[in-house]
Amino acid sequence: MEKKLAEYKCDTNEAICLKLVRFPEDVEDESTTFHPEFSHQLYGDDEVAFGYKGLQIQLYYSAGNLNTLFKVKYTSRVTDKFDCVEPDDVEGKVRAIIPAGFCCNTDDFVSLLEKEANFRPFGSLQHTYKVHNVEAGEDLTYHIHKVDVSCPGFREYHERLQTFLMWFIETASFIDVDDDRWDFFLVFEKYNKDGETLYATVGYMTVYNYYVYPDKTRPRVSQMLILPPFQGEGHGAQLLETVHRYYCTLAKVQDITAEDPSESYVKLRDFVLVKLCLTLSSFSNEKLSLGFSEEMASEAREKLKINKKHARRVYEILRLRNTDMSDEEKAREFRLEVKKRLFGPYRKNQRELTKMRKCLRPEELASHISQMDTSLQHEELEKSYQDVLADYRRVLERLAQV
Numbered sequence: 001m002e003k004k005l006a007e008y009k010c011d012t013n014e015a016i017c018l019k020l021v022r023f024p025e026d027v028e029d030e031s032t033t034f035h036p037e038f039s040h041q042l043y044g045d046d047e048v049a050f051g052y053k054g055l056q057i058q059l060y061y062s063a064g065n066l067n068t069l070f071k072v073k074y075t076s077r078v079t080d081k082f083d084c085v086e087p088d089d090v091e092g093k094v095r096a097i098i099p100a101g102f103c104c105n106t107d108d109f110v111s112l113l114e115k116e117a118n119f120r121p122f123g124s125l126q127h128t129y130k131v132h133n134v135e136a137g138e139d140l141t142y143h144i145h146k147v148d149v150s151c152p153g154f155r156e157y158h159e160r161l162q163t164f165l166m167w168f169i170e171t172a173s174f175i176d177v178d179d180d181r182w183d184f185f186l187v188f189e190k191y192n193k194d195g196e197t198l199y200a201t202v203g204y205m206t207v208y209n210y211y212v213y214p215d216k217t218r219p220r221v222s223q224m225l226i227l228p229p230f231q232g233e234g235h236g237a238q239l240l241e242t243v244h245r246y247y248c249t250l251a252k253v254q255d256i257t258a259e260d261p262s263e264s265y266v267k268l269r270d271f272v273l274v275k276l277c278l279t280l281s282s283f284s285n286e287k288l289s290l291g292f293s294e295e296m297a298s299e300a301r302e303k304l305k306i307n308k309k310h311a312r313r314v315y316e317i318l319r320l321r322n323t324d325m326s327d328e329e330k331a332r333e334f335r336l337e338v339k340k341r342l343f344g345p346y347r348k349n350q351r352e353l354t355k356m357r358k359c360l361r362p363e364e365l366a367s368h369i370s371q372m373d374t375s376l377q378h379e380e381l382e383k384s385y386q387d388v389l390a391d392y393r394r395v396l397e398r399l400a401q402v
Contacts, residue, residue: 016059
């Protein structure tokens with residue numbers, strides 16, 4: 001019985017089929033389908049749906065306005081053979097996150113594609129750039145717009161757009177758009193269809209403007225997503241750089257941060273901030289050789305809204321670029337400087353140990369000392385350094401391609 005029931009388990013990451021539809025023929029074209037990276041927020045940690053064979057959960061969006069087609073298909077259901085076993089409510093879980101007004105009929109959805117010609121990007125244009133597309137054999141044009149929730153039609157559009165977060169950000173949650181401290185930055189591809197200009201949604205970023213006493217704000221990047229069909233083309237870097245340049249023009253902004261940044265976001269930020277800081281006089285080759293300075297921290301903060309911690313990281317990346325690592329003495333100088341910064345948490349442990357000696361019993365102190373093994377700390381420090389070095393080199397490789 002258990003073996004037979006196991007046949008009715010489906011991997012929800014494979015079962016969920018997503019599309020960004022530009023043309024009616026895209027609906028049946030399997031090459032335009034992409035799948036989630038995550039589905040645990042709806043279907044549990046195992047990311048499995050029980051009760052179906054050949055399960056397919058279709059979530060198709062029109063490329064621009066994101067009008068939605070939602071259908072659930074399967075070849076058989078567990079109740080066809082077993083009366084006493086109920087299948088999971090796969091449809092109800094999706095209905096809980098997609099806004100009302102979606103289509104359940106393919107013909108109705110296809111008819112909405114005709115209205116895509118009327119769709120125009122929301123908000124104000126901040127940046128235009130081109131990316132060469134090998135498949136198309138031409139440069140494609142992209143626009144980045146800034147918008148807030150007061151823009152007509154944007155609230156409904158955003159409700160559809162944010163559903164993608166559930167599939168591609170591991171700890172995603174929907175935001176309260178009624179709070180007017182949110183800023184939204186959207187990326188669109190401009191393309192032609194039958195002589196008409198249309199726009200396709202590429203990705204977006206949300207930024208929350210925190211208050212900083214007495215009269216400043218601190219924009220914090222909350223969510224950032226480039227949709228899978230457009231990933232790996234440099235849109236994330238264009239978006240993050242555009243956002244930085246926008247806030248740099250505002251006197252009330254103290255600095256720009258990010259909420260719980262992922263590893264991939266940190267790497268992207270490193271690249272963008274290094275690229276921006278190359279324009280600053282304090283980061284010139286001559287000054288890099290003198291070490292990290294207050295002048296660097298000050299200029300990065302005042303001109304680019306970069307905080308001291310991030311400015312220090314930029315300095316280390318550019319210092320690496322200027323260092324001949326085949327020269328043992330120069331390589332040693334660089335290594336010691338980076339390790340000195342990385343040693344901060346370990347130095348804190350030593351200070352805590354000094355305090356413990358005064359107030360802990362011998363057996364308690366021995367327990368804590370064993371957790372602070374010096375040789376282990378040196379091993380961890382060396383590993384941290386090698387990881388940082390590898391990250392920095394990747395940034396420099398990408399910078400060399402610009």
